[in-house]
Amino acid sequence: MSAVHPDTIQQLRQEILLREGLRPPSAAAVDMGLGPVAAAFPQGVFPTGAMHELLSDGPEGAAAGGAWVAALIGRLMVGEGACVWIGPRGTFYPPALKAYGVEPDRVVFVDIRKEKEGLWAIEEALKCEGLAAVVGEISEVSFLASRRFQLAVEQSRVTGFLLRDRPRNRQPIATVARWQITPLPGGLAAPSMPGVGFARWNVELLRMRGGQPGRWEMEWREGRMRQVEGVEGVEGALPVRKGEVHRKTG
Amino acid sequence: MTIRRPALRDIAFVLAVPDHGRKVITGVNSIARNEGIDSGMAVADARVLYPTLEVIDEPPGLAARLLRALAVWCIRYSPVTAIDAPDGLLLETTGCDHLWGGEEAYLTQILYRLRANGYDVRGGMADTIGAAWAVARYSMSARGSGQGASIVPRGQATAAMLELPPAALRLAPDLVDRLQKLGLIRIGPVVRIQRRALQRRLGPELLLRLDQAFGIEEEPLLPVQPVLPYHERLPCLEPIGTTGGVAIGLERLLDMLCGRLQRDGKGLREAVFKAWRIDGRLMQAQIGTNRGSNHAPHLFRLFEEKIRGFEPGPGIELFTIDAPKTEDVSPLQKTLWTGACGPDDPRLSELVDRISNKLGAGLIHRYLPAEHYWPERAYAPARGFDDAPASVWPSDRPRPIRLLSIPERIEVAAPIPDYPPMHFRHHNTLHKIVRADGPERIEQEWWIDRAQHRDYYVVEDETGARYWLFRSGHYTGDHSNQWYLHGFFS
Numbered sequence: 113m114s115a116v117h118p119d120t121i122q123q124l125r126q127e128i129l130l131r132e133g134l135r136p137p138s139a140a141a142v143d144m145g146l147g148p149v150a151a152a153f154p155q156g157v158f159p160t161g162a163m164h165e166l167l168s169d170g171p172e173g174a175a176a177g178g179a180w181v182a183a184l185i186g187r188l189m190v191g192e193g194a195c196v197w198i199g200p201r202g203t204f205y206p207p208a209l210k211a212y213g214v215e216p217d218r219v220v221f222v223d224i225r226k227e228k229e230g231l232w233a234i235e236e237a238l239k240c241e242g243l244a245a246v247v248g249e250i251s252e253v254s255f256l257a258s259r260r261f262q263l264a265v266e267q268s269r270v271t272g273f274l275l276r277d278r279p280r281n282r283q284p285i286a287t288v289a290r291w292q293i294t295p296l297p298g299g300l301a302a303p304s305m306p307g308v309g310f311a312r313w314n315v316e317l318l319r320m321r322g323g324q325p326g327r328w329e330m331e332w333r334e335g336r337m338r339q340v341e342g343v344e345g346v347e348g349a350l351p352v353r354k355g356e357v358h359r360k361t362g
Numbered sequence: 363m364t365i366r367r368p369a370l371r372d373i374a375f376v377l378a379v380p381d382h383g384r385k386v387i388t389g390v391n392s393i394a395r396n397e398g399i400d401s402g403m404a405v406a407d408a409r410v411l412y413p414t415l416e417v418i419d420e421p422p423g424l425a426a427r428l429l430r431a432l433a434v435w436c437i438r439y440s441p442v443t444a445i446d447a448p449d450g451l452l453l454e455t456t457g458c459d460h461l462w463g464g465e466e467a468y469l470t471q472i473l474y475r476l477r478a479n480g481y482d483v484r485g486g487m488a489d490t491i492g493a494a495w496a497v498a499r500y501s502m503s504a505r506g507s508g509q510g511a512s513i514v515p516r517g518q519a520t521a522a523m524l525e526l527p528p529a530a531l532r533l534a535p536d537l538v539d540r541l542q543k544l545g546l547i548r549i550g551p552v553v554r555i556q557r558r559a560l561q562r563r564l565g566p567e568l569l570l571r572l573d574q575a576f577g578i579e580e581e582p583l584l585p586v587q588p589v590l591p592y593h594e595r596l597p598c599l600e601p602i603g604t605t606g607g608v609a610i611g612l613e614r615l616l617d618m619l620c621g622r623l624q625r626d627g628k629g630l631r632e633a634v635f636k637a638w639r640i641d642g643r644l645m646q647a648q649i650g651t652n653r654g655s656n657h658a659p660h661l662f663r664l665f666e667e668k669i670r671g672f673e674p675g676p677g678i679e680l681f682t683i684d685a686p687k688t689e690d691v692s693p694l695q696k697t698l699w700t701g702a703c704g705p706d707d708p709r710l711s712e713l714v715d716r717i718s719n720k721l722g723a724g725l726i727h728r729y730l731p732a733e734h735y736w737p738e739r740a741y742a743p744a745r746g747f748d749d750a751p752a753s754v755w756p757s758d759r760p761r762p763i764r765l766l767s768i769p770e771r772i773e774v775a776a777p778i779p780d781y782p783p784m785h786f787r788h789h790n791t792l793h794k795i796v797r798a799d800g801p802e803r804i805e806q807e808w809w810i811d812r813a814q815h816r817d818y819y820v821v822e823d824e825t826g827a828r829y830w831l832f833r834s835g836h837y838t839g840d841h842s843n844q845w846y847l848h849g850f851f852s
Binding site: 171172174175176178179180182194196201202203204205206207208209210211212215216217219220221222223224225229232233236237240241242243294295296297298300306307308309311312313332 | 710727731820828851
């Protein structure tokens with residue numbers, strides 16, 4: 113077998129990513145401040161202009177997922193950006209977004225009453241070029257709907273997040289990444305200290321198109337995301353429980 | 363009346379309506395008036411004066427209908443035409459008279475046209491409604507000369523009024539009688555009396571009417587047809603019978619309207635599109651925008667959803683579009699906008715328009731900080747999309763990312779007063795509290811509500827889930843206070 117030129121392989125990889133709905137990162141890629149998690153993304157850059165979904169199992173997990181998204185959109189909205197947050201009325205508390213670097217007055221909240229309305233509103237928002245991010249709190253998203261979202265963001269380059277709390281249907285949908293964020297105890301600098309401490313999460317990347325799924329322990333500390341100290345040994349290599357990885361095959 | 367029945371032209375006749383078992387005269391023609399008959403008399407009394415008097419029953423509501431039709435007809439002379447019941451019309455002539463070559467020619471023309479149609483009219487023109495009303499009815503020149511037009515030159519309304527009788531002030535009849543009894547047969551002496559004395563003895567109405575006549579008090583006109591500066595119409599040569607045709611009509615109208623709006627630097631906030639069918643049915647669609655827009659493709663998209671229900675039926679003969687609400691807008695940037703869009707970007711406001719037109723208004727909010735410690739009141743919806751926060755968002759206290767709009771009751775076991783609980787039960791799940799922060803006492807603002815204060819604790823259970831709990835009110839000892847779950851920390 114003749115030796116294949118490494119450039120050719122690189123080129124082919126790029127092409128595959130493009131066909132999967134991921135564009136090669138531009139020069140002006142945003143630093144998401146995710147530290148070790150970035151290694152899981154294709155070419156080490158957080159995929160903007162794509163759909164991400166976050167699963168949760170109850171309000172506690174939904175709060176953790178919401179905070180994770182807030183931290184991400186805080187980075188995406190740097191400068192003049194605006195964000196549209198679509199969900200049932202009064203679940204998220206706007207003033208709390210400030211703690212994650214989001215100016216709450218730059219977020220437009222759309223209250224929805226029915227899931228069908230939510231799907232329509234999310235798609236319309238995703239088509240709006242120039243938005244930093246669109247967050248949709250919606251549990252049930254069919255594959256067809258997710259495909260429409262994906263097509264919309266490929267056109268408009270908006271980053272979309274779907275917060276899916278207790279979804280009935282956990283089949284893979286057409287998103288580039290599937291996350292699950294769960295709270296972890298003990299965000300204290302030392303175990304003997306009183307109080308609750310920093311928000312600490314178990315971040316699982318269950319699916320990543322063109323990337324490497326993984327699990328990390330992260331905490332929100334002094335306005336930025338950090339990996340929990342003392343567990344470096346398992347960084348990035350924490351085994352993902354079997355059966356939770358849905359990778360597209362074929 | 364004389365037009366329909368020419369025979370009446372040369373005889374005295376009156377219109378009468380039944381009132382309390384007798385017939386009262388409501389309208390008199392000039393021949394009858396010369397015989398001493400006036401409106402308000404009973405028909406029987408009038409017959410005594412003039413036995414061959416022709417009495418015609420007045421159809422109910424005729425006068426009002428006629429007056430309204432005349433007011434609409436007068437719109438050709440001035441866009442602001444108001445009805446002054448029971449027998450007058452008011453026209454705002456500012457900026458209209460020069461089209462007819464001056465005030466005199468203008469008024470003469472109106473009166474001439476009305477008289478040519480058989481109406482017995484008098485006209486007056488002055489700076490104020492009150493003065494114009496007075497000179498039209500009581501001025502000597504209006505009564506005496508055949509012209510019946512009296513014009514008070516600018517700034518001389520007061521002087522002209524002083525010579526007229528008090529009845530020219532549009533007063534109630536009994537007030538006119540009292541003035542008459544007091545010997546005040548001209549307005550001049552009335553004005554010279556101290557205002558306080560007038561107020562005490564004759565009531566506030568007289569003072570109000572005087573002020574209105576002299577232009578001290580503002581008096582509004584209520585136009586018969588509201589003036590819509592932005593109105594476009596598209597008559598169709600052939601009736602439109604397809605929905606595609608409706609869309610084309612809408613597009614053409616929007617182009618016309620938006621062109622005008624752009625020239626004037628305006629944007630519409632509300633628009634009504636109407637389709638008039640041949641069979642007299644009217645179909646209409648209304649849209650609203652959250653910020654003035656004169657962007658035709660965007661407005662077309664907003665209408666697109668609504669005009670789907672239009673049934674052309676036998677055909678549509680006329681399309682109209684109105685913009686009842688407009689506002690000034692800064693000219694749109696012509697270059698393609700590629701950067702990030704902030705809250706004031708037109709693309710975002712167009713998205714908001716699309717969503718609120720489809721799902722209904724009141725669902726889209728932008729929040730601004732409100733200076734309250736009470737968590738539910740710490741933010742308030744912004745009124746407009748251009749509102750900037752008046753204060754900074756506080757971030758010094760821990761606030762949960764998910765807040766329950768109504769705090770949920772929980773059962774707790776707290777060891778000692780002012781300590782966080784050991785465990786709590788929520789939705790039949792027992793949460794054992796491992797770590798806790800607090801309390802943070804948040805007092806109810808007494809000027810808004812008088813409920814009990816809350817002592818908040820941030821707690822973490824053994825799985826690492828973090829909650830915001832509070833106890834309502836003080837610890838009293840003998841009865842346990844209610845604890846609530848209010849939010850979820852990330």
